[in-house]
Amino acid sequence: MKRFGFKMKLRPGFREEYIKRHNEIWPELAELLRAEGICNYSIFLDEETNTLFAY
Numbered sequence: 001m002k003r004f005g006f007k008m009k010l011r012p013g014f015r016e017e018y019i020k021r022h023n024e025i026w027p028e029l030a031e032l033l034r035a036e037g038i039c040n041y042s043i044f045l046d047e048e049t050n051t052l053f054a055y
Contacts, residue, residue, distance in 0.1 A: 005055040
């Protein structure tokens with residue numbers, strides 16, 4: 001199994017919008033991830049630095 005991770009910066013002022021859009025995954029996105037063989041995908045927000053880490 002391959003594992004990938006990456007990080008990115010959340011633009012200033014977009015914290016609330018990020019939280020709103022990422023609290024619940026869209027069913028279509030969940031299905032697309034499963035269809036591509038992705039069974040575990042998580043994104044974490046470091047609120048002190050606005051850094052997002054995904055794996």
